[in-house]
Amino acid sequence: MFVVVTYDVNTETQEGRRRLRKVAKICKNYGVRVQNSVFECVVDSVQFMELKSRISEVMCAETDSVRYYNLGNEGRRRVEHVGIKPSLNVDEPLIF
Numbered sequence: 001m002f003v004v005v006t007y008d009v010n011t012e013t014q015e016g017r018r019r020l021r022k023v024a025k026i027c028k029n030y031g032v033r034v035q036n037s038v039f040e041c042v043v044d045s046v047q048f049m050e051l052k053s054r055i056s057e058v059m060c061a062e063t064d065s066v067r068y069y070n071l072g073n074e075g076r077r078r079v080e081h082v083g084i085k086p087s088l089n090v091d092e093p094l095i096f
Contacts, residue, residue, distance in 0.1 A: 002075030003048060003068055005031065005039045007055075010063035022058045023066070026051065040079075 005027055009020040027033070030051045031041030043051060048070070055066055071078055 001073055002071045003041045005068055007037050007066045019058055026054045
């Protein structure tokens with residue numbers, strides 16, 4: 001399934017900046033960063049549950065926010081990109 005993960009982590013404290021780095025690192029293990037706090041991920045249902053669980057262990061629910069947009073198996077077709085950064089196909093291996 002194609003999932004978009006967005007997050008907003010409060011970085012006013014050293015602990016918040018640490019959480020931000022950890023959330024980004026977790027997301028990198030499951031997908032591709034398409035904007036500063038936005039990742040596109042192609043995962044199965046087990047990986048999706050793992051991703052949410054790992055992020056919830058790191059984030060602070062009182063100060064941080066995470067959104068998961070589950071666009072389903074055909075979700076990649078629903079993405080339209082305009083602008084400077086080229087769109088990446090997260091279904092294929094990324095070799096630069």
